[in-house]
Amino acid sequence: xxxxxxxxxxxxxxRGFSGSTGVLxxxxxxxxxxxxxxxxxxxxxxxxxxxxxGEAGYLGSNAYLESLSVGRPWLIxxxxxxxxxxxxxxxACAYVSTADDGQWLAAELGxxxxxxxxxxxxxxxxxxxxxxxxxxAGGTWIxxxxxxxxxxxxxxxxxxxxxxxxxxxxAADHVTVKLSGQYAASSLGYPHPxxxxxxxxxADRFGGLRLTWGSDxxxxxxxxxxxxxxxxxxxxxxxxxxxxxxxxxxADRLYHHYLGVPA
Numbered sequence: 001x002x003x004x005x006x007x008x009x010x011x012x013x014x015r016g017f018s019g020s021t022g023v024l025x026x027x028x029x030x031x032x033x034x035x036x037x038x039x040x041x042x043x044x045x046x047x048x049x050x051x052x053x054g055e056a057g058y059l060g061s062n063a064y065l066e067s068l069s070v071g072r073p074w075l076i077x078x079x080x081x082x083x084x085x086x087x088x089x090x091x092a093c094a095y096v097s098t099a100d101d102g103q104w105l106a107a108e109l110g111x112x113x114x115x116x117x118x119x120x121x122x123x124x125x126x127x128x129x130x131x132x133x134x135x136x137a138g139g140t141w142i143x144x145x146x147x148x149x150x151x152x153x154x155x156x157x158x159x160x161x162x163x164x165x166x167x168x169x170x171a172a173d174h175v176t177v178k179l180s181g182q183y184a185a186s187s188l189g190y191p192h193p194x195x196x197x198x199x200x201x202x203a204d205r206f207g208g209l210r211l212t213w214g215s216d217x218x219x220x221x222x223x224x225x226x227x228x229x230x231x232x233x234x235x236x237x238x239x240x241x242x243x244x245x246x247x248x249x250x251a252d253r254l255y256h257h258y259l260g261v262p263a
Contacts, residue, residue, distance in 0.1 A: 008180070008213065011050055031218050102125065147195075147199070
């Protein structure tokens with residue numbers, strides 16, 4: 001039986017993601033067409049499509065995703081918000097790297113009209129600065145992408161130190177962690193065996209029901225095939241219930257709860 005999937009982290013760029021060797025999928029809408037094939041092949045029922053306008057080549061991403069969502073109920077656009085701008089809307093994503101970025105995020109989360117869903121690409125320094133506000137933001141479903149971006153640590157001890165700001169959020173039930181972008185935490189190729197202790201540590205602190213799957217399409221294609229992104233490292237000994245929660249049911253439940261969408 002094929003697992004149902006809720007992709008909590010993918011990207012769709014109108015003219016493709018530009019990797020280290022150039023655009024990965026060339027042609028207007030090439031990423032959309034490829035992803036729709038993957039949706040059919042891997043039973044992806046819904047997708048949070050993360051915007052990015054942090055570089056000149058990706059300006060207009062938010063408007064493009066909004067246009068794609070028309071007639072595609074599976075596609076949930078998560079608009080990009082630049083650091084220093086107001087953090088508004090039902091859903092938003094932010095990329096925060098420094099302590100100053102984290103302080104901006106904390107101030108925005110303290111406002112009454114904070115988003116119902118917030119996807120964070122956050123480095124540990126930014127997470128540390130924003131952690132108290134993130135813990136207090138109980139009205140927002142916060143998804144921390146890519147295991148909190150610990151990077152390929154030279155040792156598990158170093159990884160634990162880098163993960164401490166993320167682990168400090170474990171008591172906040174509204175925070176979930178995406179098992180996306182695992183290649184970025186690995187110094188080895190697929191199946192990224194050095195990521196297993198990191199995933200197990202995060203699962204031990206947050207619990208298997210507070211983790212979600214994300215493909216990181218199309219940037220992931222620089223490192224893994226899409227099928228390998230689906231076959232990500234899960235917590236050791238994950239039960240069938242935990243597996244379903246990570247791949248589908250946790251994201252589906254929280255999406256309906258926080259955005260008020262009828263089931």
